[in-house]
Amino acid sequence: xxxxxxxxxxxxxxxxxxxxxxxxxxxxxxxxxxxxxxxxxxxxxxxxxxxxxxxxxxxxxxxxxxxxxxxxxxxxxxxxxxxxxxxxxxxxxxxxxxxxxxxxxxxxxxxxxxxxxxxxxxxxxxxxxxxxxxxxxxxxxxxxxxxxxxxxxxxxxxxxx
Numbered sequence: 266x267x268x269x270x271x272x273x274x275x276x277x278x279x280x281x282x283x284x285x286x287x288x289x290x291x292x293x294x295x296x297x298x299x300x301x302x303x304x305x306x307x308x309x310x311x312x313x314x315x316x317x318x319x320x321x322x323x324x325x326x327x328x329x330x331x332x333x334x335x336x337x338x339x340x341x342x343x344x345x346x347x348x349x350x351x352x353x354x355x356x357x358x359x360x361x362x363x364x365x366x367x368x369x370x371x372x373x374x375x376x377x378x379x380x381x382x383x384x385x386x387x388x389x390x391x392x393x394x395x396x397x398x399x400x401x402x403x404x405x406x407x408x409x410x411x412x413x414x415x416x417x418x419x420x421x422x423x424x425x426x
Contacts, residue, residue: 297331297359303319304392307413309416311386313416314372316371317392319369319410320367321357321364321367322363330356332396334394334395335354337375339378340389340413342386344379373385387418393409393410393411397409
């Protein structure tokens with residue numbers, strides 16, 4: 266084997282072609298609504314962690330569970346990166362008409378890129394929160410919210426943080 270790249274071999278590197286059965290694929294017996302996605306702080310230093318909150322509401326008539334998924338996208342990077350990367354998920358059980366405010370932490374190391382070593386880079390990032398991958402086509406509707414945040418400072422090795 267001479268080509269060790271992951272291009273076209275895993276869901277993270279499919280390019281423009283979507284996988285047949287993406288992560289989180291399936292149907293539900295109810296519907297959910299996402300709202301109030303908040304990223305804090307919206308501008309953070311290169312070694313800092315990001316706090317995320319989102320409100321999930323069961324808008325259907327049945328009690329059910331939803332797998333809330335957070336994906337990260339680099340808007341520009343010095344090296345090839347996935348189209349988006351799963352950085353957090355949580356299974357949440359909600360009664361019919363119930364809502365919950367969920368909190369997550371996206372660690373600085375989850376933004377690291379491989380460039381002969383793990384590095385953190387400044388730039389603009391987009392965070393997606395929802396019951397599926399961004400731009401996923403499914404039979405059951407599911408919202409995906411998005412918000413951008415910025416990382417300031419100079420690039421540095423992950424171990425230097």
